[in-house]
Every structure is written in C-alpha cells, then in structure tokens.
Amino acid sequence: MLSTLTYTALPSQEKLQAICKAVAVLDALNSPEYEYRYYSYNKGWAEGEEVFEMQDGEGDQMLILFRAEGCVINGYASDYEESDKNQLTRGLPDVFDEFIFGEPVNSIGTTFCLWYTPAHKWQIGQLETDEDGSENFLDIFDGNPHTYIEWASEYYDEDQDRPAPSLDAVTSIYQGKPLTKDLALAIVPHVEDWQQLERDLQEIGYPYDFN
Numbered sequence: 001m002l003s004t005l006t007y008t009a010l011p012s013q014e015k016l017q018a019i020c021k022a023v024a025v026l027d028a029l030n031s032p033e034y035e036y037r038y039y040s041y042n043k044g045w046a047e048g049e050e051v052f053e054m055q056d057g058e059g060d061q062m063l064i065l066f067r068a069e070g071c072v073i074n075g076y077a078s079d080y081e082e083s084d085k086n087q088l089t090r091g092l093p094d095v096f097d098e099f100i101f102g103e104p105v106n107s108i109g110t111t112f113c114l115w116y117t118p119a120h121k122w123q124i125g126q127l128e129t130d131e132d133g134s135e136n137f138l139d140i141f142d143g144n145p146h147t148y149i150e151w152a153s154e155y156y157d158e159d160q161d162r163p164a165p166s167l168d169a170v171t172s173i174y175q176g177k178p179l180t181k182d183l184a185l186a187i188v189p190h191v192e193d194w195q196q197l198e199r200d201l202q203e204i205g206y207p208y209d210f211n
Contacts, residue, residue, distance in 0.1 A: 043205035070117035077133025090125035
C-alpha cells in the first residue's frame with residue numbers, strides 16, 4: 001500500500017506522469033461531465049507546468065504539479081487533521097513554493113505532501129503523524145491497470161448497469177497507446193460526444209486517432 005510511510009515505492013516522475021494521464025483518460029470516458037470527474041489532467045496549467053487533480057466532491061482533494069525540475073504532491077483528506085504545513089514541507093525545493101503555499105492549494109489545505117527531483121528522488125518533510133489519509137490517495141499510482149478497474153467498478157458502477165472495462169483496453173491506456181474509437185468502446189459501452197472527448201484528450205495531452 002502506497003502512503004507517506006512507503007513513499008520511496010512511488011514510481012519515478014516520468015512513470016507517475018504517465019499513470020496520471022492514463023487514469024485521467026479513463027475518467028474522461030467514465031465521467032464525460034467534467035464536474036463529476038474524479039481524476040483529471042491539465043497539460044496547460046501554466047507555462048512549463050502540468051497538473052493532475054483528484055477530487056471526490058466531498059472534500060478530499062489532491063493536486064500534483066509536474067515541472068522540468070520535478071514534481072510535488074499535495075493531498076488533503078477531509079477526515080484527518082492538518083499538521084503543521086511548515087513541518088510537512090521541510091526541505092521542499094524552492095521551485096515548488098509558489099504552488100504549495102499559493103492558490104488553490106492554500107485554500108484546499110494539506111494533510112500530506114511529497115516531492116520528487118531527479119537528484120534526490122522522492123522525499124517528505126517532517127511527519128507529525130502517520131494518520132494523514134495518504135494511502136487512500138496514492139494507491140492508484142501502483143501502475144497496475146487492475147487497481148483502476150477495481151476502483152472504477154465500485155465508484156462508477158453503483159448507479160450504472162454496465163460491464164467492467166476490458167483489461168486489455170485499460171492496459172493499452174496505461175501503456176500510452178493512442179485512443180481509438182474501438183479502444184474507447186472497449187472501456188465504456190457508449191460515447192455520447194466524440195468531439196468533447198477529443199477536447200478532453202487535448203487538455204490531457206494524450207494521443208488519439210478517431211479516423
């Protein structure tokens with residue numbers, strides 16, 4: 001189980017970014033309406049910056065900033081008390097300060113924070129407690145397509161009578177293969193708006209071919 005206690009087991013920045021884009025693509029298919037989407041990715045967050053977001057609509061939220069210098073994860077678990085942010089971010093490279101201490105992160109809150117640089121790999125600050133909810137957020141980054149399928153089957157299928165997505169199809173997305181119409185329909189039984197899906201994929205920065 002991935003958490004701030006097992007942070008060294010997180011994938012490298014490159015692999016993490018690929019996983020983030022994959023689950024954002026899968027969620028764009030599972031949840032066409034953006035406001036109800038659990039995972040999303042914006043390759044044009046700011047110049048030289050890309051951001052992955054998780055939000056459950058009930059207060060839990062995670063943002064990951066990707067830059068050339070590395071990446072940083074900010075998580076807020078609403079059922080856990082916030083620790084001293086200055087302690088959680090002790091040793092944080094200056095390049096991440098604006099993101100972590102600015103908006104929207106400052107208003108969201110912080111129960112855990114991790115960062116990665118090529119020179120030092122994954123690091124954390126000073127933990128005041130291991131009860132920070134991070135395991136509920138970070139497990140999706142284990143790189144296993146089964147993890148997303150199991151999560152999505154529970155999260156999205158409670159109110160929808162539809163089959164589970166094809167493991168081969170989900171694996172193809174995890175491998176970064178271009179999304180085709182056939183591949184999309186192996187993940188969800190119907191795509192209502194292909195043009196909207198194209199716009200979503202362009203925002204994520206994920207390859208596709210709908211011809």
